[in-house]
Structure formats: structure tokens, C-alpha cells
Amino acid sequence: MKIFLCFISLFLLTGCWDRNELTDVGIVVGMAIDKDPDTGDFILTSQYLRPAAESTQTPTPDRPYLMVSTTGKTISEVMRKANQTIDRRSFFAHNKVIIISEDAAREGLIQIIDTFQRGKEVRGYVWFSIAKDIGAKELLEIKANNIARVPANFLNDLFDNTEHNATAINLLTYYKKTLGAGINPVVSVLTREETDIEPFELLKLSGSAVFKEDKLVGFLDESETRGYNWITEEGPPSNRGAIYLPSLLQEDKFVTILLKEINSKIIPKVENGDQISFTIEVDQKASLIGQEATVELKNRKQITQYLNQIQGEGEKEIEKEIKKAIGKAQQDFQSDIFGFGEALNKEYPKVWNKEKDNWAETFAEVPYTVNVHLNIRSSGLIQGPFKPQE
Structure with a gap:
């Protein structure tokens, strides 16, 4: 043995x-x-x-x-x-x-x-x-x-x-x-x-x-790529870059918004059997980390109102870049890089089977709606922007 x-x-x-x-x-x-x-x-x-x-x-x-x-x-x-x-x-x-x-x-x-x-x-x-x-x-x-x-x-x-x-x-x-x-x-x-x-x-x-x-x-280009990223990125946790917006408090001054968690969805809709459309939902969390303006915000109400205005400006900017990216993909390339067809296949497989052979042509003309929700969870403002003492 x-x-x-x-x-x-x-x-x-x-x-x-x-x-x-x-x-x-x-x-x-x-x-x-x-x-x-x-x-x-x-x-x-x-x-x-x-x-x-x-x-x-x-x-x-x-x-x-x-x-x-x-x-x-x-x-x-x-x-x-x-x-x-x-x-x-x-x-x-x-x-x-x-x-x-x-x-x-x-x-x-x-x-x-x-x-x-x-x-x-x-x-x-x-x-x-x-x-x-x-x-x-x-x-x-x-x-x-x-x-x-x-x-x-x-x-x-x-x-x-x-x-x-x-x-x-x-x-x-x-x-x-x-x-x-x-x-x-x-x-x-x-x-x-x-x-x-x-x-x-x-x-x-x-x-x-x-x-x-x-x-x-x-x-x-870089702006169109950001638009693509708004649609296709999902989930936590790491920082995802920053965007720069007019401060709204002083001319030629800017605020810096640090992007955090994002959740994006492409929602297909089919009406009357063959009328295809899409809704893009973007939920972006962010923090305000930079403020060039020196105008003082005197109370919490003013700070809240100001943040709401900045959120509105941010939502407009994100929507603009998304539409810019989709327009380029539809008009110049006829290439569905976002996964519209993939989303359609998941929700309406029978419709997709009818459309898949000519999807490039359908994608180039398909209507869509963009809904952006920007939530600035941390302002970093405390009492408002820093202002030098006289």
C-alpha cells in the first residue's frame, strides 16, 4: 500500500x-x-x-x-x-x-x-x-x-x-x-x-x-458623449464628473455641480399596434461643490430657492446634451447606440420581431421624450457663498 x-x-x-x-x-x-x-x-x-x-x-x-x-x-x-x-x-x-x-x-x-x-x-x-x-x-x-x-x-x-x-x-x-x-x-x-x-x-x-x-x-464630441452617458449610465456609487452652470447670482460667474449616483431608463411605448415612441427618464443626484459668485444668501429660504433654480438650469443642460446625442445618432449615423431597440425587444417582443430587420431606418425617425430630474442633495453653501469682508 x-x-x-x-x-x-x-x-x-x-x-x-x-x-x-x-x-x-x-x-x-x-x-x-x-x-x-x-x-x-x-x-x-x-x-x-x-x-x-x-x-x-x-x-x-x-x-x-x-x-x-x-x-x-x-x-x-x-x-x-x-x-x-x-x-x-x-x-x-x-x-x-x-x-x-x-x-x-x-x-x-x-x-x-x-x-x-x-x-x-x-x-x-x-x-x-x-x-x-x-x-x-x-x-x-x-x-x-x-x-x-x-x-x-x-x-x-x-x-x-x-x-x-x-x-x-x-x-x-x-x-x-x-x-x-x-x-x-x-x-x-x-x-x-x-x-x-x-x-x-x-x-x-x-x-x-x-x-x-x-x-x-x-x-x-465631448458634449454629445456626455449626452450618450446620461442615457446609458446607471447606478451608484463613484463620482461621474462635473458640469458647470451659470451662477445666476453674478454675470460671468459659474457654479460647479459634482455628479453622483444616476439611474436612467428607456421606456418604450407602442400605440395602435405600430406607433413606437420612447421616454427617457434620467434621475441624477449631485452636489454643489463650487461657487464663484460672492453674493450673500441671507437665509435658508433664499438658499432653497437658489438651489431649485440651479437644479432647473442643470436639468435644461442635461436635456440639451441628451437631445444633441440622439440627434447625431439618428440623423448622421442611423445607429441605435442607446439601446432603444433592446428596450423595445424586452417590452414588446412581437413588435420588435416585425421591426428588427429595418430597425436602423425606424430608429432614425422614432419620436422620444426626455424627462430629467436633477437632485442637488448637498449644497456646501451653509450660509451662502463666501464674500470678502470690507
Whole structure:
């Protein structure tokens, strides 16, 4: 019996036959995908870590990352070719961000993402963004305003820290939305901004990219993206950015409203069998955290009246941005990025089945109503705005 147990233990103590030793792999932390304008081939640029340069004990003076570009007809081909140009086998499981050029996105992304999903080399939660007015590779190399020494780490933190940015999605979320019914995906946009002071160029998240089914059809600016976010974001808990409104107390002065919890609903309605309309309900909680005006509010009644006025102004601003985003999606793109069709499918599946084949055309004309409720729960005013003593 003892001999038998010893024999079995030999199998239990064996190592992982397919494990990757750290010294044998090149860890990819960022990827950029462009299209060759002459051949139409994919150009994959991979950002590899150089661990020795980041060592806390004996760091080398080398740049802490290596950029390698390969070209091929398919994503699988360019990923394999990377192994032919460096002295380690490419390891993509720790990749943090994928940037895709506008040209590649306009041709469709399923051919790209499908490779990642099937091969399982790139994990589904990696950040995913579109490069606007610049090559994807160039964005991956910009080092302006980086606290992190590796650009991919900077980009990862940029996505993590961006307030009120529902368009910052990962590969898996995009994949699900593309294959889902009644909603088209929206993806964050990375671009370069030139400045007159050092470092003379900035890399920033700005606006969003709109897709129709699988292909990029255009962009929303920052105001339109906020309108999109008002409709699609839900729930607590973290801060979701801020909006700035006229103070109403003094000309050219502003108040700052910090956005908190939000609950948004798209409510479909069908009348007479085929007349479809939608109501968008937005319930936004917020705090007043900044007041530039120095006019004194003398009592609680004046403060309450003032907050009600600010709430009204905030509701108008939110409604305006929502309508701006819907107008752009209906008139310019005919792309239901909000999930109107998805909501219709849940409440009226029979109606959806009749409309789904021509939903883009129906969505472009469908009427809607916007109801915004802004609740400023904390004013921070106490006795009113600060006023210097004479």
C-alpha cells in the first residue's frame, strides 16, 4: 500500500507542463493596430516590457519597453510574426490596452476581435480604444504627461481614472454589444492634442466612436458623449464628473455641480399596434461643490430657492446634451447606440420581431421624450457663498 501511495504522489508533485517561464517570454503590455494604406495589410505594433530596466535593485539605463511592428494579412499572422523578430516568445495575457486606427475600424472589428476571442491569447477585459486623426502606433509611443514610465501603463491608468466615461469599454463588452440585438457599440477615442508649452503634445481621451453593427461610422464630441452617458449610465456609487452652470447670482460667474449616483431608463411605448415612441427618464443626484459668485444668501429660504433654480438650469443642460446625442445618432449615423431597440425587444417582443430587420431606418425617425430630474442633495453653501469682508 505504501508503495502504491508513493507511486501516485509522483504524479501529484509534477510541475505544470505548459507553464511559461518569465525568462522565456516577452510580456506585451500594449498593442496598436493600423492598416497599410498601400497594401491593406494589418500592422501590429506590440509594446514589450524590459524587466531589467524597471528593476528596483539594479535597473539598467535602457528604455523600459520595446516597440516591435509586424505586417500581415490577418491578425493571427502578425501576432505570430512578432516571435520571429525578438528573442522571446510573445506573451499577450498581460496586455492592458489595444488601440485601433480609424481606417481599420471603418472596415470592421469582428475580424480583429474574433482572433483574440478564439485564440484566448488576449484577455477579454483589456481596454479598447479608437485612434482619431493619428496612427494607432503613434499614440502608443507618446510619452507626454506620463508619470508611469511605460506608455501602456499610462494608458491603462488613464482609462481607470477618467470620470463619467461610459464609453471606456473592454473587448468583451464590445463583442457582446456587437452580437446583441437592438443596440450598437460606442467606443472611447484617443487622440493627440498639440500645445504651446512643454511637452508640446498631449494624449487624451476625447469623445467617442460610433459603430453601426461592426463598422465605425463616425464620432461624437465631448458634449454629445456626455449626452450618450446620461442615457446609458446607471447606478451608484463613484463620482461621474462635473458640469458647470451659470451662477445666476453674478454675470460671468459659474457654479460647479459634482455628479453622483444616476439611474436612467428607456421606456418604450407602442400605440395602435405600430406607433413606437420612447421616454427617457434620467434621475441624477449631485452636489454643489463650487461657487464663484460672492453674493450673500441671507437665509435658508433664499438658499432653497437658489438651489431649485440651479437644479432647473442643470436639468435644461442635461436635456440639451441628451437631445444633441440622439440627434447625431439618428440623423448622421442611423445607429441605435442607446439601446432603444433592446428596450423595445424586452417590452414588446412581437413588435420588435416585425421591426428588427429595418430597425436602423425606424430608429432614425422614432419620436422620444426626455424627462430629467436633477437632485442637488448637498449644497456646501451653509450660509451662502463666501464674500470678502470690507
